Amino acid sequence: MAGTAATLVASPFIMRRPAHAAEFSYKYANNLPVSHPMNIRAQEAADKIKAETGGRFELSIFPSSQLGSDTDTLSQLRSGAVEFFTLSGLILSTLVPAASINGIGFAFPDSATVWKAMDGDLGAHVRKQIEKSNLVAMEKIWDNGFRHITSSTKPIVAPDDLKNFKIRVPVSPLWTSMFTAFQSSPASINFNEVYSSLQTKVVEGQENPLAIISTAKLYEVQKYCSLTSHMWDGFWFLSNRRAWEALPDDIRTVVAKHINAAGLAERDDVAKLTETLQADLKTKGLEFNTPDPVPFRDALRKAGFYSEWKGKYGEEAWGLLEKVVGQLA
Numbered sequence: 001m002a003g004t005a006a007t008l009v010a011s012p013f014i015m016r017r018p019a020h021a022a023e024f025s026y027k028y029a030n031n032l033p034v035s036h037p038m039n040i041r042a043q044e045a046a047d048k049i050k051a052e053t054g055g056r057f058e059l060s061i062f063p064s065s066q067l068g069s070d071t072d073t074l075s076q077l078r079s080g081a082v083e084f085f086t087l088s089g090l091i092l093s094t095l096v097p098a099a100s101i102n103g104i105g106f107a108f109p110d111s112a113t114v115w116k117a118m119d120g121d122l123g124a125h126v127r128k129q130i131e132k133s134n135l136v137a138m139e140k141i142w143d144n145g146f147r148h149i150t151s152s153t154k155p156i157v158a159p160d161d162l163k164n165f166k167i168r169v170p171v172s173p174l175w176t177s178m179f180t181a182f183q184s185s186p187a188s189i190n191f192n193e194v195y196s197s198l199q200t201k202v203v204e205g206q207e208n209p210l211a212i213i214s215t216a217k218l219y220e221v222q223k224y225c226s227l228t229s230h231m232w233d234g235f236w237f238l239s240n241r242r243a244w245e246a247l248p249d250d251i252r253t254v255v256a257k258h259i260n261a262a263g264l265a266e267r268d269d270v271a272k273l274t275e276t277l278q279a280d281l282k283t284k285g286l287e288f289n290t291p292d293p294v295p296f297r298d299a300l301r302k303a304g305f306y307s308e309w310k311g312k313y314g315e316e317a318w319g320l321l322e323k324v325v326g327q328l329a
Helices: 038-052 068-081 097-103 110-120 121-131 173-181 192-199 210-215 241-245 249-282 294-302 307-312 316-324
Strands: 023-029 057-062 082-090 136-139 142-151 166-168 184-186 205-208 224-240 287-289
Touching: 038 057, 038 249, 057 097, 057 249, 068 224, 068 249, 082 097, 082 294, 097 121, 097 224, 097 307, 097 316, 110 121, 110 224, 110 249, 121 136, 121 224, 121 316, 136 241, 142 210, 142 249, 166 192, 173 184, 173 205, 173 294, 173 307, 192 205, 192 241, 205 210, 205 224, 224 241, 224 294, 241 287, 249 287, 287 316, 294 307, 307 316
Parallel strands: 023 057, 023 082, 166 184, 166 205, 224 287
Antiparallel strands: 082 224, 136 224, 142 205, 142 224
């Protein structure tokens, strides 16, 4: 464990190693920088867990994909080389297909509806599916925010604005399926090529949460940002099942309590950060508009998008989604 201190979120507690090693020393990996609310809140949770367990449990944090890519770290989590990992449901769906259901296009009107579903029966259903893969998901999913569309040519106001629109999407069936339903021209491009693809007009636009639009400086090569909120994504806080079940009940209770509380605090942090980012991006020249989501949902429904994905997720999962958001398919 020595030598990991420099990789952690700055904390006066990290450097003070106990005289005796912790009874349980677990690793937590994620793909976000130390400054992100996820890492700040996770470190707070780690400090509280250590204090409440009297030093019996110690959680070391490895941010910024230090232990490998998402795919690599998921493999490490499954093997037990890493005990905890936060992962997007859209990426976890390669292992647990139901995990991407929170990303269905234009399903959620706002964050309150997201939390009603993901803290309720839909989230419970997804967690059960995750457990079948010998992983354990904490009760509260953490926030990654809504995704929005940027463009160099025009604001996206109505579904027709997406016809023949050349848009970069991640390499994922859910994204390609949705923009194809809008009769767009989706192009699967790796993220490290997004800026140059927008700059050289290989594509007109892209879609991402505001934090990524800001940090990747996409405002330099995009003029418009349409607050479509077309997909929501979050991070499941996952544990290796064997490592989780190796903990005594009293320690498990303390760990779960503080991780879930940290997740709720992170949600508030992300909401506040998003508000700040919009104002900041405006000063950098990005023009914002907020489209009405209803025509977009109607267009997806007519194109058979919802019926297709209802078939893929199954009646039970889809029914739990519609119970909160209303009829889609």
